[in-house]
Amino acid sequence: MSDTRNLFNKVWDLHSVRTLPDGQTQLFIGLHLIHEVTSPQAFEILRERGLQVAFPQRTFATVDHVIPTADQSRPFQDELAEQMMSAIERNCREFGITLLNLDDRRQGIVHVVGPEQGLTQPGMTIVCGDSHTSTHGAFGSIAIGIGTSNVAQVLATQTMFLNRPAVRRVVVNGQLSPGVFAKDVILHIIRKLGVQGGVGYAYEYAGTTFDAMSMEERMTVCNMSIEGGARCGYINPDETTVDYLRGRPFAPQGDSFDRAAAWWLSLASSDDAEFDDEVEFDAADIEPTVTWGITPAQSVGISEKLPHVSDFPSEEQTLVREALEFMGLQEGAPIAGTKIDVAFIGSCTNSRISDLRQAADVVRGHRVADGVRAIVVPGSQQVREQAMNEGLHEVFEAAGFEWRGAGCSMCLAMNPDRLQGREVCASSSNRNFKGRQGSPVGRTLLMSPAMVAAAAVQGHVTDIREFALAPV
Amino acid sequence: MSSNEIKTVEGTGIPLVLDDIDTDRIIPARFLRCVTFEGLGDHLFEDDRAQDADHPFNQPQYRNASILITGRNFGCGSSREHAPQSLMRWGIRAIVAESHAEIFFGNCASLGIVAATADRNDLETLAALVTQNPDCRLTVDLESLCVTAGGQSVPVRIPDSARTALITGQWDYLSRLLSAQGAVTAHAATIPYLNDFPD
Numbered sequence: 001m002s003d004t005r006n007l008f009n010k011v012w013d014l015h016s017v018r019t020l021p022d023g024q025t026q027l028f029i030g031l032h033l034i035h036e037v038t039s040p041q042a043f044e045i046l047r048e049r050g051l052q053v054a055f056p057q058r059t060f061a062t063v064d065h066v067i068p069t070a071d072q073s074r075p076f077q078d079e080l081a082e083q084m085m086s087a088i089e090r091n092c093r094e095f096g097i098t099l100l101n102l103d104d105r106r107q108g109i110v111h112v113v114g115p116e117q118g119l120t121q122p123g124m125t126i127v128c129g130d131s132h133t134s135t136h137g138a139f140g141s142i143a144i145g146i147g148t149s150n151v152a153q154v155l156a157t158q159t160m161f162l163n164r165p166a167v168r169r170v171v172v173n174g175q176l177s178p179g180v181f182a183k184d185v186i187l188h189i190i191r192k193l194g195v196q197g198g199v200g201y202a203y204e205y206a207g208t209t210f211d212a213m214s215m216e217e218r219m220t221v222c223n224m225s226i227e228g229g230a231r232c233g234y235i236n237p238d239e240t241t242v243d244y245l246r247g248r249p250f251a252p253q254g255d256s257f258d259r260a261a262a263w264w265l266s267l268a269s270s271d272d273a274e275f276d277d278e279v280e281f282d283a284a285d286i287e288p289t290v291t292w293g294i295t296p297a298q299s300v301g302i303s304e305k306l307p308h309v310s311d312f313p314s315e316e317q318t319l320v321r322e323a324l325e326f327m328g329l330q331e332g333a334p335i336a337g338t339k340i341d342v343a344f345i346g347s348c349t350n351s352r353i354s355d356l357r358q359a360a361d362v363v364r365g366h367r368v369a370d371g372v373r374a375i376v377v378p379g380s381q382q383v384r385e386q387a388m389n390e391g392l393h394e395v396f397e398a399a400g401f402e403w404r405g406a407g408c409s410m411c412l413a414m415n416p417d418r419l420q421g422r423e424v425c426a427s428s429s430n431r432n433f434k435g436r437q438g439s440p441v442g443r444t445l446l447m448s449p450a451m452v453a454a455a456a457v458q459g460h461v462t463d464i465r466e467f468a469l470a471p472v
Numbered sequence: 473m474s475s476n477e478i479k480t481v482e483g484t485g486i487p488l489v490l491d492d493i494d495t496d497r498i499i500p501a502r503f504l505r506c507v508t509f510e511g512l513g514d515h516l517f518e519d520d521r522a523q524d525a526d527h528p529f530n531q532p533q534y535r536n537a538s539i540l541i542t543g544r545n546f547g548c549g550s551s552r553e554h555a556p557q558s559l560m561r562w563g564i565r566a567i568v569a570e571s572h573a574e575i576f577f578g579n580c581a582s583l584g585i586v587a588a589t590a591d592r593n594d595l596e597t598l599a600a601l602v603t604q605n606p607d608c609r610l611t612v613d614l615e616s617l618c619v620t621a622g623g624q625s626v627p628v629r630i631p632d633s634a635r636t637a638l639i640t641g642q643w644d645y646l647s648r649l650l651s652a653q654g655a656v657t658a659h660a661a662t663i664p665y666l667n668d669f670p671d
Contacts, residue, residue, distance in 0.1 A: 017659045018652060022633040026652060028659050030666070038552065040507040045646070054653070055660070066505060080505035087507045121665060131551040131575055145575050147553035149582030149645070157649040159656055163633060195492055196545040199574055229545065231574045252669060259669035295492050295548075315592065319491050412550075414501045433496040433549060440500070440519035 006269040024161040030124035032059045036088040038129030042152035043091040053095045055158040062100040069404035108380020108406040111135040111348035118248025122237035122264035134225040137234035138218035166276035168201040172209040174283030179465040182217035183448035187289040190228040195297045198230025215244040216352040227296040236268035291446040293323030302463045343374040343456035347411035347429035351379030355449040360395040362453035368400035369459030375402040377409040413438025426455035476641030481566040481612040483538030487599035494549035499558040513561030533606035538565040547576025594626035
């Protein structure tokens with residue numbers, strides 16, 4: 001008889017150490033990724049209690065959130081950031097954890113580095129003190145973001161307590177139109193299901209649209225699961241997954257790889273796998289998508305106009321009014337043509353080599369519009385190196401973009417890269433929350449890297465599909 | 473009797489019945505540049521407060537509140553435990569919302585903060601009561617699963633696991649996890665990727 005458990009439940013069952021009478025599972029964690037922001041207090045808890053790291057060889061650290069992307073010389077000018085660097089260096093040294101530090105060519109955003117190094121593999125349980133840990137679900141793993149108390153728990157025991165979520169299959173079938181990217185797919189899903197729609201669920205993304213995606217595109221989709229309320233989202237491993245992992249430094253090698261690949265593929269949800277819920281979308285309905293508000297669900301297709309407050313149920317109108325007022329946008333106005341001040345290409349959502357190639361293809365031969373500040377921040381040192389080998393930095397610099405070092409940069413403003421005042425930023429990142437990009441009144445428009453590039457050149461939000469025809 | 477037992481939270485309330493309040497708003501990212509959680513209470517909702525003089529967390533009549541009445545999807549976004557830490561260090565001991573984001577809920581559980589849910593109309597009732605009379609005493613009762621205030625009572629919900637842990641004082645999850653470390657080591661031996669993928 002075939003196994004009708006979906007991938008999520010197979011992987012969960014494999015890692016279940018015990019179930020408590022109250023229903024919680026003590027779940028074994030296969031890979032623990034840490035960074036400088038959410039770990040220092042966790043190590044202090046270990047010290048206070050006289051505990052060691054239980055599985056230091058299953059724990060990997062990098063630095064990303066606070067590091068400057070322009071001048072990376074030490075000590076950092078920001079003393080607080082420097083303190084955090086010193087703390088993670090000391091903690092990794094004292095507790096025997098591998099740190100991919102700034103002087104290590106493998107350093108970068110934790111959710112770019114894990115997959116790139118082959119640390120992230122199908123069938124694993126993966127946690128990190130960062131909500132975008134959902135990214136790693138692209139490989140068919142259970143990958144969830146956790147808080148600092150949880151980080152301490154996982155450091156000390158390699159386990160944590162979790163209630164098993166329900167699993168919703170989110171199906172998208174069909175071929176994406178030219179100019180429509182993975183980012184648009186996930187923005188569309190969040191728009192339709194809402195920012196709280198996924199609470200209590202893990203999302204399995206299935207269907208021919210995801211089947212056709214590269215691993216980097218799948219990471220973009222899974223990355224933003226949390227913006228839809230789902231703590232994790234995943235895609236079943238297939239040959240694309242296996243091909244991506246072959247030869248990566250921390251992936252199994254030789255005969256082990258073949259055995260691993262067979263096991264990975266066996267985990268995929270079968271055709272008769274059972275789900276708690278299912279929703280379906282058609283790829284043909286998805287346009288280049290842009291957010292207009294202060295939650296990632298407040299978005300429209302590029303050819304659409306902003307909704308009217310009265311379009312929403314009465315209980316949601318307060319939030320819609322708040323969003324329009326904060327953004328300085330008018331209900332019923334087109335999103336295309338919205339002026340921007342800053343263009344940011346980067347973040348754990350869209351800073352991989354394919355993202356940079358797409359953006360470079362758009363800007364090649366163009367100039368960033370007058371008055372627009374534009375930066376490109378590769379997700380890792382390896383992405384940066386690859387891009388430079390391909391000459392992409394020259395394309396960006398010739399167009400007037402700044403070419404930076406790897407880090408989280410302007411996604412979350414814990415480093416010198418920030419919006420000023422009420423600047424409007426076309427951003428390839430994941431969150432358009434009030435103040436997210438460092439100015440309390442700064443404004444964010446989320447979109448794909450190609451759309452950011454087009455907006456940078458035009459100085460306003462532009463339909464990437466028409467951009468090629470537009471006069472320079 | 474364990475000193476960690478939390479069966480009730482009593483105190484005055486503070487109303488903030490808005491939806492999708494994310495953790496960047498609760499504690500802006502620049503305040504995460506720290507290696508301890510000390511002092512975070514001073515920066516709770518800092519940017520929202522600066523832009524809205526009437527923000528409830530600016531109003532002196534709520535300064536001693538310990539029970540937050542809020543809306544849907546509270547604490548969404550970033551996993552930063554700095555968010556519940558800043559609420560706790562400001563003085564909040566219970567958050568009654570229409571719903572909580574999951575990572576935020578888990579962080580509250582680890583800190584012994586009561587994160588309960590109630591129906592929207594009941595939240596509006598509580599918020600109105602607190603607004604009219606900021607000195608009104610509220611009791612969040614985890615045993616009878618209700619909030620009582622001013623002679624009224626509204627039902628609240630909280631997942632069994634969190635409720636049991638709070639009532640019995642077993643919300644120090646680290647100690648409970650450590651008690652099974654033998655089983656954890658044994659379990660690791662059954663995980664294929666830790667054992668070179670046996671056939």
